[in-house]
Amino acid sequence: xxxxxxxxxxxxxxxxxxxxxxxxxxxxxxxxxxxxxxxxxxxxxxxxxxxxxxxxxxxxxxxxxxxxxxxxxxxxxxxxxxxxxxxxxxxxxxxxxxxxxxxxxxxxxxxxxxxxxxxxxxxxxxxxxxxxxxxxxxxxxxxxxxxxxxxxxxxxxxxxxxxxxxxxxxxxxxxxxxxxxxxxxxxxxxxxxxxxxxxxxxxxxxxxxxxxxxxxxxxxxxxxxxxxxxxxxxxxxxxxxxxxxxxxxxxxxxxxxxxxxxxxxxxxxxxxxxxxxxxxxxxxxxxxxxxxxxxxxxxxxxxxxxxxxxxxxxxxxxxxxxxxxxxxxxxxxxxxxxxxxxxxxxxxxxxxxxxxxxxxxxxxxxxxxxxxxxxxxxxxxxxx
Amino acid sequence: xxxxxxxxxxxxxxxxxxxxxxxxxxxxxxxxxxxxxxxxxxxxxxxxxxxxxxxxxxxxxxxxxxxxxxxxxxxxxxxxxxxxxxxxxxxxxxxxxxxxxxxxxxxxxxxxxxxxxxxxxxxxxxxxxxxxxxxxxxxxxxxxxxxxxxxxxxxxxxxxxx
Numbered sequence: 248x249x250x251x252x253x254x255x256x257x258x259x260x261x262x263x264x265x266x267x268x269x270x271x272x273x274x275x276x277x278x279x280x281x282x283x284x285x286x287x288x289x290x291x292x293x294x295x296x297x298x299x300x301x302x303x304x305x306x307x308x309x310x311x312x313x314x315x316x317x318x319x320x321x322x323x324x325x326x327x328x329x330x331x332x333x334x335x336x337x338x339x340x341x342x343x344x345x346x347x348x349x350x351x352x353x354x355x356x357x358x359x360x361x362x363x364x365x366x367x368x369x370x371x372x373x374x375x376x377x378x379x380x381x382x383x384x385x386x387x388x389x390x391x392x393x394x395x396x397x398x399x400x401x402x403x404x405x406x407x408x409x410x411x412x413x414x415x416x417x418x419x420x421x422x423x424x425x426x427x428x429x430x431x432x433x434x435x436x437x438x439x440x441x442x443x444x445x446x447x448x449x450x451x452x453x454x455x456x457x458x459x460x461x462x463x464x465x466x467x468x469x470x471x472x473x474x475x476x477x478x479x480x481x482x483x484x485x486x487x488x489x490x491x492x493x494x495x496x497x498x499x500x501x502x503x504x505x506x507x508x509x510x511x512x513x514x515x516x517x518x519x520x521x522x523x524x525x526x527x528x529x530x531x532x533x534x535x536x537x538x539x540x541x542x543x544x545x546x547x548x549x550x551x552x553x554x555x556x557x558x559x560x561x562x563x564x565x566x567x568x569x570x571x572x573x574x575x576x577x578x579x580x581x582x583x584x585x586x587x588x589x590x591x592x593x594x595x596x597x598x599x600x601x602x603x604x605x606x607x608x609x610x611x612x613x614x615x616x617x618x619x620x621x622x623x624x625x626x627x628x629x630x631x
Numbered sequence: 632x633x634x635x636x637x638x639x640x641x642x643x644x645x646x647x648x649x650x651x652x653x654x655x656x657x658x659x660x661x662x663x664x665x666x667x668x669x670x671x672x673x674x675x676x677x678x679x680x681x682x683x684x685x686x687x688x689x690x691x692x693x694x695x696x697x698x699x700x701x702x703x704x705x706x707x708x709x710x711x712x713x714x715x716x717x718x719x720x721x722x723x724x725x726x727x728x729x730x731x732x733x734x735x736x737x738x739x740x741x742x743x744x745x746x747x748x749x750x751x752x753x754x755x756x757x758x759x760x761x762x763x764x765x766x767x768x769x770x771x772x773x774x775x776x777x778x779x780x781x782x783x784x785x786x787x788x789x790x791x792x793x
Contacts, residue, residue: 251786252754258728258735259656259755265727266652266661272669273643277636279673552674554768555696 335588337376338595346370346381348396371421371430375589380430382418389440391418393430412453416444420473423450424481425540425589431475431484431503445486445510447503458501458510474584476536478544485535485544485564488515498535498546500564516567522550523572532562532569534584539591545573547582557582559594642686643672650694656751657698659740667697691766699744738788746781749774 370381382391391414416434430448445458473487484501497518517532530550544564550556557576560569586595654664671693752763764774
């Protein structure tokens with residue numbers, strides 16, 4: 248046994264001895280089970296009443312009545328997805344907190360095209376990679392620069408980005424609308440850069456609308472808006488709104504043309520959906536993504552129990568109901584994000600263990616490609 | 632229901648402490664670990680309770696999956712910050728641990744979730760490769776790979792901080 252192994256055993260053993268269970272822990276378990284039974288009973292009751300034609304009006308305490316979400320109806324016949332469409336050549340990715348443009352060749356090998364190794368930020372593609380917006384955090388401040396990358400060629404030469412507007416917030420997520428006119432971004436702002444906002448910026452005029460987090464700050468800390476995705480009409484925006492650490496996770500759909508409220512105002516959908524395997528494991532719907540121009544909203548059903556499984560499913564944006572499975576996301580690495588090309592025929596699945604210092608937040612599906620630090624990289628060219 | 636609760640109490644008394652320790656070693660956050668382990672017990676249902684061996688296997692796997700999910704949410708939410716800023720050491724442990732032990736646990740914190748799980752199960756729980764594979768729901772080859780890479784990264788970090 249070598250020195251490092253000995254040291255590891257010793258450190259783990261000492262740390263383990265410091266763990267003293269709370270004598271009231273069992274009460275916590277019983278309380279959770281009671282809440283779980285109550286939620287199950289409520290869901291069954293509501294479903295039964297609905298089936299018999301009785302409308303159940305659930306009173307929500309606090310706040311004005313929410314208008315119904317009227318995003319593109321998922322039950323309308325979807326626009327047919329063309330077959331045999333090649334995946335886009337270029338895509339944006341964030342590696343270790345740093346944004347870059349990557350391209351794939353016909354064998355799904357991945358190459359870095361434009362990658363600023365020194366700065367942190369995020370990246371958003373315009374269309375199928377015609378150009379990219381990327382944000383870089385301004386050091387020692389709660390601000391970002393927005394830059395545009397274009398004219399990236401396949402030789403890997405980095406062209407100087409143009410344009411450099413300064414944004415008074417630290418941008419964490421971005422998405423460009425399908426019509427190329429608007430940029431949605433989530434950011435941290437305010438004192439100590441701790442307040443989350445969601446903004447939509449007119450890329451022509453620079454005018455912005457802001458949806459704040461109007462909830463009371465709680466002990467668990469931050470709120471984040473994640474995995475933004477525009478509907479084909481460039482009006483509705485789907486995202487996971489994450490009340491950090493202990494809050495529920497699901498997705499919301501925001502009407503960006505409606506009066507501003509809070510980005511936590513649209514109803515939370517997909518917080519708890521049944522496990523199709525029937526094991527009783529609660530699943531959640533996260534990482535919503537509109538499927539190109541088809542109008543379908545797809546989310547990742549994440550079921551955590553004895554095993555963890557990920558499935559891309561088509562969902563109703565109004566109710567959050569799962570309409571059908573689209574494809575299974577196999578492999579052990581966690582799924583971070585789903586993105587479709589404009590045709591809806593190809594999907595990018597961003598995944599990884601997130602703390603590998605050598606490689607990308609990685610992609611899977613389709614032929615295997617570059618292996619960076621043990622995580623496979625590829626591009627899914629799957630038709631459904 | 633009474634039988635269900637009695638079975639749960641028995642399992643809890645037999646295994647809670649060890650599962651809590653596993654969760655603490657993997658997440659290095661006592662409050663998070665307590666939350667996850669209680670959640671794992673709460674998810675046990677009738678059939679699993681009848682078979683203690685099955686129940687323990689279920690609990691271990693669920694605790695690890697929940698830990699990984701929680702760590703992932705922390706990291707994904709904060710991906711614009713350095714990854715190793717996300718996990719903070721437990722205050723009480725910092726006082727009692729020796730410097731060299733602290734260095735090892737700091738290095739462990741910098742590994743990926745899977746690597747950390749594999750090392751904790753091998754070097755604290757003393758599981759065989761086959762047992763680790765079963766618990767993590769991976770192939771033995773994948774366990775070997777996570778273990779080897781984790782140890783290599785650990786060794787490199789500890790040598791750099793000497």
